[in-house]
Amino acid sequence: MVSASSWVRPATRTDQIENLVSGVGKCFNRNVGLLEDYLYLQIRTEQYDCLANLAILKLYQFNPDLYNPDVVINILIKALTSSPFPDFNLCISLLDDRPPSVNPDEPDPLPALLPLITTLHSLLQQCRFPAFWQLYNSDKAESLRDNYTVECVGFEDAVRDVVIRAVIPAFKRIGSDRLSSYLYLSGDDLIDYVGKLGWTIDQEGVVVIPPNADNTIVSTVVQENVQLPQLTKIITHSQNA
Structure with a gap:
């Protein structure tokens, strides 16, 4: 990206x-x-x-x-x-907004x-x-396809780049059949593509995506430091409520 x-x-x-x-x-x-x-x-x-x-x-x-x-x-x-x-x-x-072409030989x-x-x-x-x-x-x-994207070098791979940018933060593991439908690739083409990304496919046909900042859960510990005067105010307020 x-x-x-x-x-x-x-x-x-x-x-x-x-x-x-x-x-x-x-x-x-x-x-x-x-x-x-x-x-x-x-x-x-x-x-x-x-x-x-x-x-x-x-x-x-x-x-x-x-x-x-x-x-x-x-x-x-x-x-x-x-x-x-x-x-x-x-x-x-x-x-x-443009009106329809008036030239039948060169329609818009x-x-x-x-x-x-x-x-x-x-x-x-x-x-x-x-x-x-x-x-x-x-x-x-x-x-x-026939008149435009065929001339746009790398168009389908650019679409796959969009797919990968969405998959990386969302998955740690994804079924190869599911990824195949996302990328419109199958067989050796899918295996080669996954390999170029540095990903692996396990024996069960699951694609393993390396850990990254978005797909890895990191536990955090929030520690509150309440001083005694503050605690006294809280207790007093609760008793008067």
Whole structure:
């Protein structure tokens, strides 16, 4: 999981992009092409820069003629796996209501895909991981898979990262079948994935997660030090009550 400082300024962000994101340059229409190119670099290389992508949506908001639905969908796809940061909701807040495309040759795919992407995000937020994979692999999501996430390098692994971030603090031991449904992995693929995490699978098929600060119960002893004058006041108060 990225730190807050990395979220504000990813190490992969160039000085040129930093000037567009942080300076007045992001307000100029001519810069949208640079930001869009940077987005597609993120798509191809597993990089991610939320603030740069938000700058694109802001430019679209003030300049409707620049609007590119494919860019918007790719931004939402990248934000989908940003949990626990609120990137997806930030992106949604910058989307305007748009009328259906009047060009039958180039229909706008966003109105049809936005409810689907929003539902996928909700399922991840609710930790309903098997339901996420079921919807994502359904016929309903075929267009999203074939036209967008297939181009987003490491998308499914990024979803699995979200799963792991939820599992680590919640479990010490989890059945391999259950984890398989969470990760959409089975057989050797699941074994290899668990091994890369440094986890083990026992003879009963239970995945053992190493202890961490969140999944380990630590007993604490609270000792109150009541002085004699305080005790006297308590007894006197109870007798007068």
